[in-house]
Amino acid sequence: MNDETRYETLDPEDWDKMRALAHRMVDDAVTYLETVRERPVWQPVPDEVAARFDAPAPEKPAGADAVYQEFLESIFPYPMGNIHPRFWAWYMGNGTVFGALADFMAAVMNPNLGGGNHVANLVEAQVVGWMKAMLGFPPDSSGLLVSGGSMANFVGLAVARNTKAGFDVRELGLRAAPQPLTVYASTEVHSCNRKAVELLGLGGGSLRNVAVNEDFTIDLRALEAALAADRAAGCRPICVIGSAGTVNTGAVDDLNALADLCKREELWFHVDGAIGAVAVLAENVKPRLRGIERADSVALDLHKWMHVPFEAGCVLVRQAEAHRRTFALTPEYLEHESRGLAAGHLWFSDYGLQLSRQFRALKVWMSIKEHGLERFGRMIARNVEQAQYFGRLVEKEPDMELLAPISLDIVCFRFNPGGLDEKTLSALHKEILMQLQERGIAAPSYTTLHGRYCLRIAIANHRSRQDDFDALARDVVRLGRELVAQFHRSA
Amino acid sequence: MNDETRYETLDPEDWDKMRALAHRMVDDAVTYLETVRERPVWQPVPDEVAARFDAPAPEKPAGADAVYQEFLESIFPYPMGNIHPRFWAWYMGNGTVFGALADFMAAVMNPNLGGGNHVANLVEAQVVGWMKAMLGFPPDSSGLLVSGGSMANFVGLAVARNTKAGFDVRELGLRAAPQPLTVYASTEVHSCNRKAVELLGLGGGSLRNVAVNEDFTIDLRALEAALAADRAAGCRPICVIGSAGTVNTGAVDDLNALADLCKREELWFHVDGAIGAVAVLAENVKPRLRGIERADSVALDLHKWMHVPFEAGCVLVRQAEAHRRTFALTPEYLEHESRGLAAGHLWFSDYGLQLSRQFRALKVWMSIKEHGLERFGRMIARNVEQAQYFGRLVEKEPDMELLAPISLDIVCFRFNPGGLDEKTLSALHKEILMQLQERGIAAPSYTTLHGRYCLRIAIANHRSRQDDFDALARDVVRLGRELVAQFHRSA
Numbered sequence: 001m002n003d004e005t006r007y008e009t010l011d012p013e014d015w016d017k018m019r020a021l022a023h024r025m026v027d028d029a030v031t032y033l034e035t036v037r038e039r040p041v042w043q044p045v046p047d048e049v050a051a052r053f054d055a056p057a058p059e060k061p062a063g064a065d066a067v068y069q070e071f072l073e074s075i076f077p078y079p080m081g082n083i084h085p086r087f088w089a090w091y092m093g094n095g096t097v098f099g100a101l102a103d104f105m106a107a108v109m110n111p112n113l114g115g116g117n118h119v120a121n122l123v124e125a126q127v128v129g130w131m132k133a134m135l136g137f138p139p140d141s142s143g144l145l146v147s148g149g150s151m152a153n154f155v156g157l158a159v160a161r162n163t164k165a166g167f168d169v170r171e172l173g174l175r176a177a178p179q180p181l182t183v184y185a186s187t188e189v190h191s192c193n194r195k196a197v198e199l200l201g202l203g204g205g206s207l208r209n210v211a212v213n214e215d216f217t218i219d220l221r222a223l224e225a226a227l228a229a230d231r232a233a234g235c236r237p238i239c240v241i242g243s244a245g246t247v248n249t250g251a252v253d254d255l256n257a258l259a260d261l262c263k264r265e266e267l268w269f270h271v272d273g274a275i276g277a278v279a280v281l282a283e284n285v286k287p288r289l290r291g292i293e294r295a296d297s298v299a300l301d302l303h304k305w306m307h308v309p310f311e312a313g314c315v316l317v318r319q320a321e322a323h324r325r326t327f328a329l330t331p332e333y334l335e336h337e338s339r340g341l342a343a344g345h346l347w348f349s350d351y352g353l354q355l356s357r358q359f360r361a362l363k364v365w366m367s368i369k370e371h372g373l374e375r376f377g378r379m380i381a382r383n384v385e386q387a388q389y390f391g392r393l394v395e396k397e398p399d400m401e402l403l404a405p406i407s408l409d410i411v412c413f414r415f416n417p418g419g420l421d422e423k424t425l426s427a428l429h430k431e432i433l434m435q436l437q438e439r440g441i442a443a444p445s446y447t448t449l450h451g452r453y454c455l456r457i458a459i460a461n462h463r464s465r466q467d468d469f470d471a472l473a474r475d476v477v478r479l480g481r482e483l484v485a486q487f488h489r490s491a
Numbered sequence: 492m493n494d495e496t497r498y499e500t501l502d503p504e505d506w507d508k509m510r511a512l513a514h515r516m517v518d519d520a521v522t523y524l525e526t527v528r529e530r531p532v533w534q535p536v537p538d539e540v541a542a543r544f545d546a547p548a549p550e551k552p553a554g555a556d557a558v559y560q561e562f563l564e565s566i567f568p569y570p571m572g573n574i575h576p577r578f579w580a581w582y583m584g585n586g587t588v589f590g591a592l593a594d595f596m597a598a599v600m601n602p603n604l605g606g607g608n609h610v611a612n613l614v615e616a617q618v619v620g621w622m623k624a625m626l627g628f629p630p631d632s633s634g635l636l637v638s639g640g641s642m643a644n645f646v647g648l649a650v651a652r653n654t655k656a657g658f659d660v661r662e663l664g665l666r667a668a669p670q671p672l673t674v675y676a677s678t679e680v681h682s683c684n685r686k687a688v689e690l691l692g693l694g695g696g697s698l699r700n701v702a703v704n705e706d707f708t709i710d711l712r713a714l715e716a717a718l719a720a721d722r723a724a725g726c727r728p729i730c731v732i733g734s735a736g737t738v739n740t741g742a743v744d745d746l747n748a749l750a751d752l753c754k755r756e757e758l759w760f761h762v763d764g765a766i767g768a769v770a771v772l773a774e775n776v777k778p779r780l781r782g783i784e785r786a787d788s789v790a791l792d793l794h795k796w797m798h799v800p801f802e803a804g805c806v807l808v809r810q811a812e813a814h815r816r817t818f819a820l821t822p823e824y825l826e827h828e829s830r831g832l833a834a835g836h837l838w839f840s841d842y843g844l845q846l847s848r849q850f851r852a853l854k855v856w857m858s859i860k861e862h863g864l865e866r867f868g869r870m871i872a873r874n875v876e877q878a879q880y881f882g883r884l885v886e887k888e889p890d891m892e893l894l895a896p897i898s899l900d901i902v903c904f905r906f907n908p909g910g911l912d913e914k915t916l917s918a919l920h921k922e923i924l925m926q927l928q929e930r931g932i933a934a935p936s937y938t939t940l941h942g943r944y945c946l947r948i949a950i951a952n953h954r955s956r957q958d959d960f961d962a963l964a965r966d967v968v969r970l971g972r973e974l975v976a977q978f979h980r981s982a
Contacts, residue, residue: 006956006957007956008866008869008870008873009870009953009954010585010587010798010858010862010866010870010953011524011525011587011588011953011954012588012589015521015525018521018588018589019517019518019521021592022517022518022520022521022588022592023514023517025517025592025595025596026510026513026514026516026517026595027510027513029513029595029596029599030506030509030510030513032599033502033599034502034506042609042832044608044834045608045609045610045613049610050610050613053610053613053614053616053617054617055617056620056621056624057621057624057625057859057864058859058860058863058864059863059864059865060863060865061861061862061863061866062860062861062863063861064589064857064861066860067589067857067860067861068857070860071596071853071857074610075600075610075611075614075853076596076600078609078610079600079601079602079609079610079611080600080601080602080603080607080609080611080832081609081832082601082602082603083599083600083601089832089833090603090605092603092847093601094501094601095598095599095601096501096502097502097503097509097513097599098503098509098555098558099598100595100596100598100599100601101512101513101516101595103594103595103597103598104516104517104520104591104592104594104595104598105516105520105562105567105591106594106800107586107590107591107594107595107800107801107854108520108523108524108574108586108588108591108800109566109567109570109571109574110570110571110573110574110584110585110586110591110800110801111570111571111573111801112571112573112581112583112801114581116571117535117536118533118536118569118570118571118572119536119540119541119544119565119566119569119570120566120570120571122536122541122544123544123566125544126544126545126546129547130547130548133547133548134548147638147845147847147848147849148845148846148847149846149847150844150845150846150847151844151845154844158690161692169689169692169694170689170694170695171689171694171695171696172694172696173665173671173692173693173694173695173696173697174664174665174666174692174694175665175666175668175671175672175694176694177666180664180666181666191820191846192844192846194820195818195820195844196844198660198661198662199649199690199691199844200690200691200692201652201660201664201665201691201692201693202664202692203660203661203662203663203664203665203666203667204661204662204664205662205663205664206664301847303847307501309597309598309599309601309849310598310601310602310603310847310848310849310850311845311847311848311849313847327686329682329685329686337925339925339929340924340925340928340929341533341571341572341580341928341934341936342580342936343535353641353642353645353683353686353687353690354638354639354641354642354802355639355640355641355682355683356583356638356639356640356641356792356794356801356802356804357638357801357802358638358800358801358802359801362562362566363598366555366558366559366562367501368548368549369549369553369557369558369561370552370553370554370555370558371501371552372549372550372551372552372553373548373549373550374550374551375499375501375552378499379499379500379501382499433831434828434830434831437831437832438830438831443832445832445833462500462501462502463500463502465497465498466497
């Protein structure tokens with residue numbers, strides 16, 4: 001190496017200049033969040049901005065200041081919108097400024113939580129312990145933070161597969177299965193469960209889609225019938241997935257009834273609680289989640305209703321040993337020691353797919369300590385109240401209707417002045433949705449229930465206020481009437 | 492809701508106070524990294540500190556300032572150590588301060604890169620495009636950022652499974668496989684590939700461990716023999732995994748030869764390049780990676796030798812359609828639109844396990860722009876030179892020996908003054924390793940090669956200087972001699 005590059009690093013050449021830039025960045029960021037309400041919920045990325053992202057990778061350094069300037073011009077003005085008080089699309093959280101600062105500190109320390117004797121693992125063990133206590137899981141159950149609900153469900157279903165298959169799936173693979181292995185969930189279960197079942201090699205067809213009741217919860221008699229039919233046909237049922245908050249309508253399956261059934265039928269009881277599990281913190285939801293503490297495994301998300309910045313999911317498994325048996329490999333170069341860096345019993349890599357794991361526990365730890373669980377409970381309860389409030393606005397308005405019961409914080413509704421067929425209503429609402437988004441008014445999403453297209457708001461938003469829902473109801477009716485008038489004129 | 496909680500949010504009550512705290516945090520963080528060399532590489536977490544992490548979740552808010560104070564006292568002083576210039580354990584990067592600031596900004600914007608029309612997806616598409624260009628993959632290949640090498644390998648192997656099985660694995664599952672499906676890799680392949688094969692339901696036994704040559708690269712004749720034997724036994728080989736940098740010794744398989752073989756045998760060619768793929772940027776490594784551009788899929792890590800903070804891995808798949816066919820579900824509530832928030836063709840959730848995806852692309856984008864690819868190439872090349880330099884120190888010292896050829900940036904070595912049996916040498920080096928770590932001198936790890944326990948340094952470190960290796964060589968010999976003298980005294 002020559003003298004010029006001998007002492008080159010990726011560290012700043014001038015630390016004070018980096019310090020000054022860091023100050024600008026946090027100032028800009030705090031102002032950005034402080035003023036988010038004043039800006040449109042969303043706006044499309046202009047073509048000329050989008051075109052900037054076709055450029056090849058630079059060979060030469062631009063330096064941090066110039067890169068930040070480019071960020072300010074081309075990236076910062078075009079957020080997805082889920083930080084905004086009137087974003088209710090899909091199902092997302094807002095994040096918080098202190099949560100973002102925690103992510104910064106996590107990246108500064110930059111530890112790897114695969115395992116070992118360093119403090120970050122203790123932080124993760126603590127927050128996983130908090131989740132266990134929150135859901136009523138025993139202290140000796142296992143768990144780890146993961147990227148989100150998809151991975152949390154994948155982990156739970158992997159343990160279910162390996163534990164209930166009745167043979168050594170890890171070594172032999174599913175081709176050795178004497179009988180087809182089957183998994184059960186309602187037709188409303190989140191699609192990531194199907195993806196997990198497919199990836200685990202069980203085959204998408206082994207996920208039985210059980211019919212739902214009028215309130216979109218799983219039909220227990222249909223489930224029992226499916227189990228009986230499969231057993232009669234020579235299948236080996238291994239697992240039932242209960243939904244604690246479905247993505248379409250927020251329906252919560254009868255978890256106690258599912259726990260009873262799984263106990264009786266000796267099945268693994270997995271709960272997809274990505275949407276609703278953390279609502280045990282809210283007094284107005286908690287009773288409906290009874291039975292979640294009896295699950296064999298639960299998937300929950302902290303980047304949704306707990307507003308920890310992406311990504312932060314969590315999986316809990318009642319039988320720690322079954323969990324470890326599914327994932328631990330522990331080759332020699334990762335052998336666990338009694339002294340030094342590789343010491344300690346906290347080897348999260350033995351409980352999941354990842355070996356290198358970021359310090360996502362820090363933002364969970366800092367967020368929960370900043371606010372305390374009670375405040376999270378109040379925020380969640382308020383979102384549920386806001387859904388009820390908006391539901392009443394819809395019911396009071398003769399030209400609007402609800403398409404599903406309001407279970408948690410999700411409202412499915414539409415403008416329906418009468419006299420329009422389903423095809424017209426569908427086209428109308430697609431246009432209403434686009435205009436709400438394009439005008440920056442609000443960001444609902446949509447779904448189809450019993451073949452009827454409707455708007456859908458999922459209120460996992462700590463910034464939403466009552467008047468935001470007044471505005472939404474008003475604007476949907478206004479846009480609906482405008483568009484119907486246009487349709488009539490053009491017809 | 493009552494008046495007290497009507498306007499409560501998770502936002503700061505006092506934005507200026509949060510601004511002031513944010514300034515303190517970035518000052519502390521910049522100083523922490525500026526002065527990292529002055530501190531010990533690692534120190535154990537004291538018991539009284541560890542005990543603090545047994546506390547239950549707080550019900551009441553502590554406020555951001557108090558939480559940060561607790562962070563400063565209980566967490567910040569106990570990093571893993573991989574930010575330090577003399578950390579060479581396992582295989583990790585250091586991170587950078589601007590990379591950490593990028594993570595902060597990503598969390599402030601907090602978008603979800605599952606898909607849709609917002610700028611974050613363009614950033615990810617751009618950096619994935621950079622990776623394609625870097626490795627010589629065609630522009631119409633697909634790819635996405637993932638949590639790291641484990642997930643990148645999992646994705647590549649999932650596509651391999653579904654594409655080469657010869658039947659509809661997604662729907663039918665592996666029980667429907669007419670023949671056992673088999674996968675091939677050297678005995679030195681990273682364990683995460685075994686984990687992936689197990690999770691995918693293929694069975695760990697279907698991963699054939701092929702013998703290696705003296706230089707720890709895969710033995711091509713052994714591989715051909717294994718393929719022939721399996722075909723003769725009625726198996727269906729589907730995939731060969733080449734290692735571009737093994738974790739034990741940094742060995743790079745002959746990728747062109749593997750590509751030829753896979754073409755001839757109609758197998759999927761996956762490359763685990765978590766360690767070495769990014770070394771195509773370094774002139775002194777690039778020639779040895781020839782053939783990587785012919786892979787069907789490649790796993791690479793940016794949080795290792797590119798020093799992007801955890802987590803940042805990437806997977807590339809030559810046939811975008813095969814990639815999408817493995818993962819896309821696209822249920823209606825995620826249907827892709829031509830207008831609005833859900834518009835655009837960039838739906839990364841169609842190419843991986845996760846639906847909610849953080850803006851990890853930003854730290855990759857900001858890091859590569861800050862430094863330019865040439866500088867990363869120089870940093871990587873220097874680490875390889877440092878490995879060679881340390882190898883020469885070992886060879887010059889009569890009481891030390893190398894245990895494996897130095898391929899990339901990994902050196903396996905030991906103190907061996909002669910006259911000690913393997914058992915004693917093993918005990919001796921376990922103690923040398925502990926003392927190096929416990930005294931905060933350096934953090935190597937260890938491995939066992941041909942039954943011989945040895946120290947191992949993996950120099951993916953932009954902060955390491957030549958004198959750090961002088962110090963390591965000196966201290967290993969010094970500690971070795973001290974310990975041998977103690978052994979003799981106590982014997």
